[in-house]
Amino acid sequence: TRDRLIATFNEVNKNFTEFFKILFNGGQAQLELLGQEILDTGIQVTAQPPGKKNTTISQLSGGEKALTATALVFALFKLNPAPFCLMDEVDSPLDDSNTLRFTNMVTEMSKNTQFLYVSHNKLAMEMAQQLIGVTMQESGVSRIVEVSLEEVEKMELAN
Amino acid sequence: TRDRLIATFNEVNKNFTEFFKILFNGGQAQLELLGQEILDTGIQVTAQPPGKKNTTISQLSGGEKALTATALVFALFKLNPAPFCLMDEVDSPLDDSNTLRFTNMVTEMSKNTQFLYVSHNKLAMEMAQQLIGVTMQESGVSRIVEVSLEEVEKMELAN
Amino acid sequence: MRLIQLKLAGFKSFVDPTTIQLQGQRVGIVGPNGCGKSNIMEAVKWVLGESSAKEMRSENMDSVIFNGSENRKPISRASVELIFDNSLGKAPTEWSQYAEISVKRVIEREKGSTYYINNLAVRRKDVADLFLGTGLGGRGYAIIGQNTISQIIEAKPEELRNYLEEAA
Amino acid sequence: MRLIQLKLAGFKSFVDPTTIQLQGQRVGIVGPNGCGKSNIMEAVKWVLGESSAKEMRSENMDSVIFNGSENRKPISRASVELIFDNSLGKAPTEWSQYAEISVKRVIEREKGSTYYINNLAVRRKDVADLFLGTGLGGRGYAIIGQNTISQIIEAKPEELRNYLEEAA
Numbered sequence: 001t002r003d004r005l006i007a008t009f010n011e012v013n014k015n016f017t018e019f020f021k022i023l024f025n026g027g028q029a030q031l032e033l034l035g036q037e038i039l040d041t042g043i044q045v046t047a048q049p050p051g052k053k054n055t056t057i058s059q060l061s062g063g064e065k066a067l068t069a070t071a072l073v074f075a076l077f078k079l080n081p082a083p084f085c086l087m088d089e090v091d092s093p094l095d096d097s098n099t100l101r102f103t104n105m106v107t108e109m110s111k112n113t114q115f116l117y118v119s120h121n122k123l124a125m126e127m128a129q130q131l132i133g134v135t136m137q138e139s140g141v142s143r144i145v146e147v148s149l150e151e152v153e154k155m156e157l158a159n
Numbered sequence: 160t161r162d163r164l165i166a167t168f169n170e171v172n173k174n175f176t177e178f179f180k181i182l183f184n185g186g187q188a189q190l191e192l193l194g195q196e197i198l199d200t201g202i203q204v205t206a207q208p209p210g211k212k213n214t215t216i217s218q219l220s221g222g223e224k225a226l227t228a229t230a231l232v233f234a235l236f237k238l239n240p241a242p243f244c245l246m247d248e249v250d251s252p253l254d255d256s257n258t259l260r261f262t263n264m265v266t267e268m269s270k271n272t273q274f275l276y277v278s279h280n281k282l283a284m285e286m287a288q289q290l291i292g293v294t295m296q297e298s299g300v301s302r303i304v305e306v307s308l309e310e311v312e313k314m315e316l317a318n
Numbered sequence: 319m320r321l322i323q324l325k326l327a328g329f330k331s332f333v334d335p336t337t338i339q340l341q342g343q344r345v346g347i348v349g350p351n352g353c354g355k356s357n358i359m360e361a362v363k364w365v366l367g368e369s370s371a372k373e374m375r376s377e378n379m380d381s382v383i384f385n386g387s388e389n390r391k392p393i394s395r396a397s398v399e400l401i402f403d404n405s406l407g408k409a410p411t412e413w414s415q416y417a418e419i420s421v422k423r424v425i426e427r428e429k430g431s432t433y434y435i436n437n438l439a440v441r442r443k444d445v446a447d448l449f450l451g452t453g454l455g456g457r458g459y460a461i462i463g464q465n466t467i468s469q470i471i472e473a474k475p476e477e478l479r480n481y482l483e484e485a486a
Numbered sequence: 487m488r489l490i491q492l493k494l495a496g497f498k499s500f501v502d503p504t505t506i507q508l509q510g511q512r513v514g515i516v517g518p519n520g521c522g523k524s525n526i527m528e529a530v531k532w533v534l535g536e537s538s539a540k541e542m543r544s545e546n547m548d549s550v551i552f553n554g555s556e557n558r559k560p561i562s563r564a565s566v567e568l569i570f571d572n573s574l575g576k577a578p579t580e581w582s583q584y585a586e587i588s589v590k591r592v593i594e595r596e597k598g599s600t601y602y603i604n605n606l607a608v609r610r611k612d613v614a615d616l617f618l619g620t621g622l623g624g625r626g627y628a629i630i631g632q633n634t635i636s637q638i639i640e641a642k643p644e645e646l647r648n649y650l651e652e653a654a
């Protein structure tokens with residue numbers, strides 16, 4: 001099982017590096033083992049957006065952290081697709097061009113994983129095959145209604 | 160000084176209740192003292208958006224928490240205006256209609272306090288009297304440039 | 319195992335029984351602040367066996383039961399049910415022959431939760447086993463809550479190792 | 487005391503000396519992810535006396551000094567300066583007669599920080615005193631970092647009391 005964990009580590013690492021490059025349009029990232037013994041050592045993420053030489057993950061920006069985390073989650077999915085994935089406003093810190101790369105990758109990953117996601121973002125709504133509108137016509141009571149993209153824009157302003 | 164703290168508490172409480180009602184277009188909120196002795200007791204926030212009967216702050220939504228926190232910060236400013244206020248993407252969890260009420264209140268508060276804020280939100284950019292664009296033409300090196308609203312939209316997609 | 323239906327009754331702001339049909343691989347949930355979107359996300363996390371009230375933005379588990387609104391009284395029972403299409407027979411062995419698999423959790427005020435798979439009462443562990451290695455259990459990586467995305471890369475080294483083991 | 491200028495040199499991604507003129511009561515800072523907007527916010531928090539590296543997303547204070555990029559080497563000194571218009575004479579007594587007040591902090595690698603008011607070396611406490619009761623000091627309520635807004639209402643009861651005392 002140690003061999004299996006090493007193989008898993010190498011595979012996820014390779015996916016992570018690849019997905020990071022796609023989401024950031026360059027740069028480099030990888031997972032590192034903190035110790036010798038894979039069966040009980042910790043794992044650390046190192047990531048450098050294109051042209052940057054930051055030494056720690058903590059210094060990255062809000063959007064850079066969200067994108068790096070996405071690359072890692074999808075790297076795990078590629079190895080072992082979850083039946084479905086829930087994302088609650090994960091795209092909110094992303095600017096327009098990063099949101100576009102993010103939604104493109106979700107579309108690609110959705111061949112093997114079903115995505116259920118909350119978003120206020122128009123690009124994320126556009127990639128959906130189905131939009132579920134949640135409303136509170138009666139105060140404090142939630143109801144759902146199938147909506148189209150056009151209806152959403154009316155709904156958000158109706159409050 | 161105990162009288163001063165009681166007077167401060169009452170004033171901030173009154174402002175908080177008033178600002179909450181404006182930002183939520185209704186509902187109720189107030190500050191509560193957890194004990195008898197104001198000089199060393201804790202303070203708790205209670206808030207109920209219109210029509211809701213939630214018992215704790217923690218159950219409120221992301222947008223509702225941001226708006227409630229804004230009402231509290233501005234309640235403190237109204238009593239004792241800070242020379243300036245820094246806000247880093249505080250409007251990101253807000254939907255369109257809440258963002259509009261938020262920006263209207265910032266505009267009102269800005270008569271006595273200078274606001275320096277980061278935002279990806281178009282409504283927040285529209286209320287600015289000055290827009291400072293931050294770029295990284297050379298990777299890893301930040302520079303600033305004065306921008307207009309039109310230039311911003313080009314810049315975010317240029318990456 | 320594709321998720322085809324999600325049913326909520328009495329869960330947080332979903333006081334009335336609500337059925338959400340999922341038709342597609344990318345389903346967007348939209349609406350204004352405070353209308354119940356994150357409550358739906360939490361309902362899924364909850365029915366899969368979440369045991370920490372804090373993860374439900376609550377102080378105790380009973381708080382996920384609808385606690386009243388302007389026009390409605392509080393109620394004393396909440397349930398969430400997930401229905402999966404298992405026509406490919408990929409579910410774990412004891413359930414593999416069912417065409418559909420339903421996972422349900424019911425909570426009653428001051429009486430705790432009960433779990434059901436295809437309407438058979440089971441232990442929480444049995445529900446967790448159904449999703450072992452998928453990233454959906456416990457602190458899995460397949461459920462990303464509001465404002466929590468960066469926690470995944472800033473997690474402690476041991477937690478990152480746990481994700482790897484989960485996927486292995 | 488209106489903030490009229492903000493100068494950064496060597497602070498995080500602002501390796502080159504940069505002067506930001508603030509012209510107006512509502513100034514928006516915009517740009518793509520990772521370009522340096524939050525770094526500007528942190529620079530202000532830092533020059534006002536922030537002593538926790540964690541609040542600067544760093545492991546130690548030296549990490550706020552530009553640590554290199556593809557084409558630039560790391561440097562060993564960083565400074566941030568705020569310039570205020572004090573034409574209304576409202577600054578605390580010892581500085582009230584100055585038309586402009588400058589607050590500066592300089593850090594040198596492995597040598598720590600030095601503070602200056604109007605180019606006079608002062609203690610960190612003197613800078614903090616300048617902003618006492620304004621919500622700008624320490625864990626004040628006038629500086630709201632990225633993803634921290636809800637902490638204000640979910641703070642411990644003692645912390646909320648501190649805000650009240652600060653405003654009193």
Ligand SMILES: Nc1ncnc2c1ncn2[C@@H]1O[C@H](COP(=O)(O)OP(=O)(O)OP(=O)(O)O)[C@@H](O)[C@H]1O
Binds near residue numbers: 329357464
């Ligand atoms: N047990 C409960 N009973 C009734 N209402 C509840 C209960 N728990 C939470 N709520 C209500 O649900 C609302 C929050 O819903 P939710 O977090 O799903 O909103 P949201 O759609 O995600 O909004 P946002 O876009 O701001 O994140 C709150 O207003 C809260 O009062």
Ligand SMILES: Nc1ncnc2c1ncn2[C@@H]1O[C@H](COP(=O)(O)OP(=O)(O)OP(=O)(O)O)[C@@H](O)[C@H]1O
Binds near residue numbers: 059
């Ligand atoms: N000491 C340092 N030297 C050089 N670069 C640094 C240093 N500290 C941080 N950075 C860089 O600054 C960038 C982050 O900048 P910042 O957090 O201001 O971005 P932002 O504009 O707020 O983006 P977002 O919109 O995603 O929040 C990171 O890419 C990081 O590599």
Ligand SMILES: [Mg+2]
Binds near residue numbers: 220221222355357464
């Ligand atoms: Mg939400």
Ligand SMILES: [Mg+2]
Binds near residue numbers: 525
């Ligand atoms: Mg930022």
